[in-house]
Amino acid sequence: MGKLSRFRKRTLRGQLISYFHLTLLLSILATLITWGIAFVAFLWLINTDKINPANYYEEMIPELAAWIQEKGDVLSEEHKVDLDDMIPLDGLDYQIVNLDGEVVYGSMAEQYISTTERLENQINTNIYDKQGIIYYYPIYNDEQVMNGAVGFRYQVKLQSSNPKMTLLIAIFGGLMFLSPFGYFYLFSYLFGKRFSKNIEKPFNDIIEGAHRIQHNDLDFSLSHIDSTVELNHLVDAFEKMKEALKASLYKQWDLEQERKDMIAAIAHDLKTPLTIILGHVEGLLESRQTNPERMERYLKTIQASAERSIQLMKDLNEVSTIEQVDFRLEFTSVNIKEWLESKATEYMLLCEEKQITFQYNIKNLEKETVLIDLFRINQVLDNVLINSLRFTPKQGKINWQINITKEDIVFEVLDNGPGFADNNTTRIFEKFYQEDPSRSKSDHSGLGLFIAKTIVEKHGGYIIASNRPEGGAYIKIEIKNIE
Structure with a gap:
């Protein structure tokens, strides 16, 4: 299973090359086995005289030539009947020629020899033509003088040696010839089917996933698919695209x-x-x-x-x-002490109108100037302090603590009002959230703290709220001191 998994994780090119080599190798092995079995079967058929070997008629010629010589003077045509009966004409042709090479009689009329000299030269020598091999044996008279020759024409072919099985042998030979191509096609089909199965499922799953996306169904995953390297990359890219779209x-x-x-x-x-x-x-x-x-x-x-x-x-x-994508802060260099004292004076006047004590304290003033978006930070502080002023009762107290370091600016606002409702200290920064039981009784929009939180986060900081153990609300704002 591990080897199969590693094989599937190969590249498409690597798999195609491997399948081609396997197809070629298995086709050769199967062909050799088939030919080996056919060869053994062929030898068995020959040994059991089921079929004749290809040189069957060639081996008969010496015996026929000896029999003709024993017949004596066969140049006379009266011997034709005996020779036709003796010679198997279905696979062997013959002709009787005189010393001049002229055909006296026989089953083949073609004249291959035209002179006595040529006849002497062609004795016991093969002559080839399109119809087969021609071989001449001398014929002697009683004085042992050559007065002619007998020629045999034959073919060293399995079909010629088995004229009644020509069609069957042709079919068998054709199958043996086509067997390598047949095996190559068979293994190509099997490996191709396996390869197609490996890549078909990922493609079908991707297509199905595309249809599901069309219907706004994004609750599915393709991460379980294990296929080739390229398809795994395609599935991963599709999965990432789906998650991004989701x-x-x-x-x-x-x-x-x-x-x-x-x-x-x-x-x-x-x-x-x-x-x-x-x-x-x-x-x-x-x-x-x-x-x-x-x-x-x-x-x-x-x-x-x-x-x-x-x-x-x-x-x-x-x-x-502030929710626009192209919204940008406009940083300016601000004298931190002068600005804070100015804001403290402003809040002090507001608190006096409600008979509320306002105190502020600046600690660790390590820098005289800071780089902030002054307009937006003013918005944040105004929203927080005015919100604290709204809920602090008469004769109450508001304490504003400022801690300035080289890296951060921290504002802390503490009051002794009613504080926040239980479990609502994170929701108060949500858009349109109001703690009042009825909106109709509220005199604010529920957007101030949301705006404050957004501006603080764009300064690279954070804002949190909680209830003080002794009673009242606590809000902490921390922003980065941009250099």
């Missing part, structure tokens, strides 16, 4: 679902402020008496709802911007 389609489906969720969330978030605006406008239109206090309250509510709708659209536009 990831792409899943991403597309996720984006499509996300788009649907976004549309639903936008519709839901816009519905609340628009309903409030519409209700207050209708209230003002239906009011017959002008009440300055009521009108001011309604107009402020309408203004707040409109601002909330505008902020939602801004957040959506910001999400669309």
